[in-house]
Amino acid sequence: MDKIRILLADDHALIRTGIATLLQTNKDFEIVGEAQDGEEAVEKTKQLRPDVLIIDLSMPKLSGIEATRIIKRKYPEVNILVLTMHESEEYVYQILKSGAGGYILKSAGKGELSAAIRAVVRGERFFSPRVSQIMAEGYLRRVEATGQEAKADDVPLSRREKEILALVVNGLTNQQIADQLSISPRTVDTHRTNIMQKLDIHELAHLVRYAIEHGIATGEGENQPPNAA
Numbered sequence: 001m002d003k004i005r006i007l008l009a010d011d012h013a014l015i016r017t018g019i020a021t022l023l024q025t026n027k028d029f030e031i032v033g034e035a036q037d038g039e040e041a042v043e044k045t046k047q048l049r050p051d052v053l054i055i056d057l058s059m060p061k062l063s064g065i066e067a068t069r070i071i072k073r074k075y076p077e078v079n080i081l082v083l084t085m086h087e088s089e090e091y092v093y094q095i096l097k098s099g100a101g102g103y104i105l106k107s108a109g110k111g112e113l114s115a116a117i118r119a120v121v122r123g124e125r126f127f128s129p130r131v132s133q134i135m136a137e138g139y140l141r142r143v144e145a146t147g148q149e150a151k152a153d154d155v156p157l158s159r160r161e162k163e164i165l166a167l168v169v170n171g172l173t174n175q176q177i178a179d180q181l182s183i184s185p186r187t188v189d190t191h192r193t194n195i196m197q198k199l200d201i202h203e204l205a206h207l208v209r210y211a212i213e214h215g216i217a218t219g220e221g222e223n224q225p226p227n228a229a
Helices: 013-023 038-048 064-074 089-098 110-121 129-146 159-169 174-181 185-199 204-213
Strands: 004-009 029-035 052-055 079-084 102-105
Touching: 004 013, 004 038, 004 110, 013 029, 013 110, 029 038, 038 052, 038 064, 052 064, 052 110, 064 079, 064 089, 079 110, 089 102, 089 204, 102 110, 102 129, 159 174, 159 185, 159 204, 174 185, 185 204
Parallel strands: 004 029, 004 052, 052 079, 079 102
Antiparallel strands: none
């Protein structure tokens, strides 16, 4: 099995070293390079073509958001995972628009970080539980301000699809949902595809809004990634 090739981008050498040391205990991960600013992250991505770029938001020369936009435009096959200390709704939506596949906090443990890497490689979105909560709370504030909220009965989804959508919104991966519902990850993926096709929604942020607006989820749940091997 091929290893997941990872490029680390952070302006603090100690943080890069710490992340590298943490991840190298996973036999399926390989750290192929490091970058200390946004411009170097773009250049190293061009040279190394990693499977995953883990990047901070606050970086010299080019911010993490700017670097992500450039990289996703030039090298769309590279998966990008933002690892930051910023718990900001605005940052979350900016990074979603830039094309990153995940947003996790530096307070995350090894299991969550490892799960996030594997999720973005599979083409899934991954958010720390706190980030999912921030997105949900922001949307709830806007709903309260406008006084607009629909009911779950109006949603054209089956009971199982609503159940899976609620778990997706609360940050669970396909594997975690499969384990919880005693079904296969492939079945979960089929349901997710059907949900997005029925609703014509293809971004997690929009699914979060839709689920809360229609009373399917509160966004208050927390995923608990399994410990990495």
